Amino acid sequence: MTVILKRDALIEGWVNVTRVEMLLADGAIVERHVEDHGAGAVVLPYDPIRKVALLIRQPRAAVLISGDEPPLEAIAGRLDGLDPETCARREALEEGGVALLELESVVHLWSMPSISTERLHLFLAPYDTAMRVGPGGGCAEEHENIVAYEIPLAQLAVDAAAGRLTDAKTLILVQALQLRHAGAF
Template sequence: MQNFVYPRLALNPRVAGESMNIHMLYGEPYCTAGNCAGTPFRTAILCAAKLFYVSAMNPRITDSRLVYDGWYKLFRLEIAMDEGVTVERHLLDNGSAVAVLPYDPVRRTVMLISQPRAAVLAAGHEPLFEAIAGNLDRAAPAERICEEALEEAGLTLGALEPVANIWPIPPVSTERVQLYLASYDTDSIVGPGGGAPDEHEFISVHEIDLDALKGLVEAGDLPDAKTLVLAQALMLRHPELRR
């Protein structure tokens, strides 16, 4: 039996070479550690990743200070890392959110919105195509997104199809965004949308066909992350909508 060390595990030789104890057996890599003895290579890699995390990663927050309290909260953190190293990190507490990409399977269209965004304006870009979205504000995601669809796009939603609960900016933000797909039809369009008048969102509503959406995805012209994920999910989950 020939010893084998997967190169990416060499970040932690103790885990890769000793804890994992990966060997070549009849030309195939296998793990011979206690609970995963004889495990095929792909499962062994997952085992190694877990061992690496447990043995080499034990960060903890040792100090948290509120430095800004407005629309969002911004904290300055101190995090104790391995080997006695303490690092400064910043944490943006902006709650959690929900987003939906409505699609009409008969007319082969999707409903998107656009609105002025401070970061996009600061970068000198035109407003982005976006999925309908909103902050949870302690509401259930399914309840909130139906309210947002009506408010932003004048749209009532069909059955919600959960896609994922993503971390859009994990290095700095607490935000999670629950993503949904939902069907609609012409009878579902019951109002003009545009957002709540007292929130001054200046939302524009766009209904585009699926071929145009596919073109945006393939050309890299759908840069809003949640919207890109939802567009790809629609293309993967509903191949019957392709022509």
Template sequence: MHVIDNIKTVHDGWGRFHLVTLRSPDGSEHLRQVEDHGEAACVLPYDPVRHVVTLVRQPRVGPLFAGDGGVLLEAPAGLTDGEAPLEAARREAMEETGLRLSDLDSVGAFWTMPGCATERVHLFLAAYGEADRVGAGGGVPQEGEEIEVVEMPVAVAARQVASGGICDMKTVLLLQALQIRHPALF
């Protein structure tokens, strides 16, 4: 069995960064890097009457750092901040899109980068209607999120996945789950 022998914290901020000594069953040791910031939740709001999804467009430092433009179109998401994933998904949807979501349908919980991070993201689908748009969205002002709310037909979103226009993995997975569970929307 693999065992962690030592953990050295090299940064403790929004996320914690650790150097971890991993001991393999044969006794060999390997140094690994781990980023730890906790659980996350993500929800894809969709209107089954109008056949649209609500996404957010926002700058992301990871893709920008990697030289890939830095602005992504994605489903509302964020850390759970100690809440149940379902409640975190509802909070994120309200903050980012202004949608009040009630019934969420779980798609599952998935490790995003198991080779170097502890993040597991809980994914949900949520139907909404016109009356559920109770705010403007755009994120929490003091967090500097610069979020643009984007509502688009589900068929357009599917084409953007196929063409690479939507390249956020959690959003792609949720759109595919929506297509499997509700093919008539497409």
């Protein structure tokens, strides 16, 4: 049986990093570091009539450090004490300017269980042009610099098959949409 022997907070704030000492089942004691910034909700809004999905792009320091361009992403945000559905709707309005009604749960997953406590609630959500009620772009005070794009579902299917959707949560949602609502493509 594996047990945690000791925890030391290294960083506390928007993101928390803890040094953990674990006793493994084989008797070894190992050190690990764990990142924690809270659970989140992710939503892929899609218009089944116009056959498009609403995705965003925003500056991501980790991606830029690696030398890549920020990927297209499904809309996402931290729960911050909200239930997952409320959070998904809030983020969709803030980031994409779309007021969502119906949400279809896909999965509640670990994003990086090797290092992070983050669990994400993933949703699909149909929308139409009448539901585009704002500019999107994220919260100005948070300096998110988000740009929203409507991408043809056919293009997303091609990009998924070709390995060009490099954000894992987005890839999962596009593939779930293909499986559950093939007619939208």
